[in-house]
Amino acid sequence: MRIQFLGAAQTVTGSLYLLETKKQRFLVDAGLFQGSQKAEKQNFRPLPFHPKHLDGIILTHAHIDHSGLIPRMVAEGYRGPIYATPATIDLCRIVLPDSGSLHEEDCRFENKWRKKCGKDLLVPLYTRQQAEMSLKYFEKLDYYKRHTIGRAVNLTFHDAGHILGSAIVELEIEGSKIVFSGDMGNRDNPILREPDLIDQTDYLVIESTYGDRLHDDPATRMEGLGEIIRGAQGPIIIPAFAVERTQELMYDIIRLQRDGKIPILPIYVDSPMAVSATEIFERYQSVFGSEIRAALKRGEPLFETPNMHLIRSPEESQRLNKLESPAIIISASGMCEGGRIRHHLYHHLPQAQSTVVFVGFQAERTLGRRLKEGVQSITLFGETVPVRAKVKSLDSYSAHADYEGLISWVRGMQQPPAYTFITHGELSSSQALGKRMMDELEIVTVIPALGELFELLPASSGTARLEPAN
Template identity: 40%
Template sequence: MTDPTLTFLGAAGTVTGSRFLVEGDRARVLVDAGLYQGLPALRRRNWAPFPVDPASIDEIVLTHAHLDHTGYLPRLVHDGFHHVVTCTAETAELAAIVLRDSAHLQEEDAAYANRLGFSKHHPALPLYDHGDVERTLPLIRTVTLHTPHPVGRTSTVTLRPAGHILGSATATLEVDGHRVLFSGDLGRRHHPLLRPPADPPRVDTIVVESTYGDRLHPTPDPSVLADAVRRTIERGGSVLIPAFAVDRTELVLIELRRLMRSGEVPHVPVFVDSPMALAALDVYQRALDSRSEQLRPELNRGRDIFEAGDLHATRTADDSRRLNRPASPSIIISASGMAAGGRVVHHLAHQLPDRRNTVVLTGFQAEGTRGRRLLDGAREVKIHGRYVPVRAEVVSVPDFSVHSDADETIGWLRRAPGAPGTVYVVHGEQPAAAQLADRIRSELGWCAIVPVYGERVLLD
């Protein structure tokens, strides 16, 4: 029997494209099948041939539904994968929403690029289409938390709550007697809706995320968002919030509801302009109604938990276009959270040139995204082949992050019942991953490695 191997096919030196291939004597398992986002050099990896034949993969395990962990699935199916995809029930529901939306946006962006002729490719094509997604969804098998489930022919996987978004889980894979734990994206102990991440079990190897591996989250300051909303409304503008459709939209709505009910901000119309966000909101509401075990038991289960005053669901493209220039001061929540695609990009094109408006960034902005450029103070951003001046106010509100920071991640690792042989630090930009690895070595005394893209290691 040979030792099993682990190959880092994504999220190595970057926060996107999570893909980890574990191979044993009789099992080939892919943990996460994420889409690369951000820098062009990273996005091009989505188009490269997968390093192994997708048809040879016995199973794919998903830690959660975000696009950088699921968005490559339909491409793998397009290229021959036809076995089982394993995840929690909530991840299955949310992944169906995310993948259908992804296919729609890719088809729409390709058509738009072909009409205007700004693509380098002729014709521009989507990475996958809705047909690929519909062939993917029947492959998904849902499993319960805390219970080992068979994976492939000789392996098992155990999912435990990760506290990041609804359905998120850590994954402990046992292959040929070796136990490797994948953190996925780790949440925080004080998520407003979710239970905290489960403590790590005893394993031989840990693969841990490092999105915020070089920093700590600031003490929450609700006045930052409240002040930005008040300033914007006083000058007759609108607040545009690029927000991840899954989980971030829910948290922003909860906070706006609190601010409006307390009188800290005026009551103005709040528009949720994302079909994906609206569908995800329904999944969260059903989880509340059914008392999902992932949710905090003390939650108020009333149906108005997300009702932020004058709330409007923007479903049609025509209604969305009207929000490009709102008729009166309002708050618009629209995907994507890094302003990389979706309806929010059209709103930015129209609203950034107006000094009355404000763009509120509520989460991590990956290198190479429009959100990152806005966060870094860009005076112009390129949208659909044209440069748009940035005259609107740009405000960062980090209070909504649902990624553990460096101290929280170290604390989670410290709660492991025993030292692993090796910790591999992934899903972070290089400085963040390197600094977290240094802390693991110095504070825990463990072997910590920041792998490079494509690196293959033995699990012994």
């Protein structure tokens, strides 16, 4: 069996892992690179396989850096199954078509000036229609059930606790077991269960988004959010991922309000995708953690309060640009690279009474990263926008485990992996996690480069072994 790392190698986004045996080929995840223009150009690069020759795609969760390349696979001829949990499929029904629309919109914008300059016109990576077409190839697989896929490959999904429907992938192939952590959830997530433990694996592919840091205590997070809201002199703008982070913020703000720790302000969730995702969350209460299930039994609303306004139409969104008094606007995208958040930043960044609060990971060279690092001005819609608003960060908000959570999860295995591949992190983060795993667990770790290929020798022949492959 061979594995090739075609994305999320020494970087966070673009998860794409190719598993090959002599007779079969599977992808684990097929995600978009995000961040800089240079990173996003990778989404158009030629791949070392033809999609129609794949035997299956296994999806860990619905976030676009894991799922967003699936429509390209289908557009280029893939017609096989796409294995995912039921909640992941429901989320993909909103995430992937929206991604297709964004690609079309970006292409139209780019082609306006290309036409004026006499340059060749571009075509989108894929369209909304192509994204919708890809949805018919999804196959639902429940957690904890062992399924045979392809020819004699066993697949089991375990709960990763990252976002709704997220899965740890356990594969048994040719006498070896390989586990993909997917994105590993933070143990302090108030909504979802903790990540499931795995008994044993020969080979492990583990994420490292926060492999070099520890998260603050959840109580500190709530205190920090409450302090920002109490001190607001104008609108509070919160860029947030539409799936998971927005719902977590809604839940926390309602709790702070219920406990009398913040004033009752208008709360606007300005993201049609986040609104749709919230409706999906309410259908999957069986995967919620114990804390939120207890709240539901007490009759407490999850995401509803009279001052919470769910914004769908562009007209409603535009009216928020006129806000001057304290209010909370939660909008996507979380890294400020697209979506309605850019309009809110355009109107509120120049206002000294406004506050922008970052509550999620900001990839290198994204607008969110630059704002978080303290730039004095940015360019939006072709104009220079001064940054006079207060910019704050609550780094304890994370749907990803920190290094303590990741190491604890591996330590919980009855038999540690023979080899661990560390992916889905900036190089410094992956290196820090690798060092800790070697020092504390005496585990052999590898940080693969983009495109690197390894031969995974069968554990059934004795001891699992690893060899670089040409």
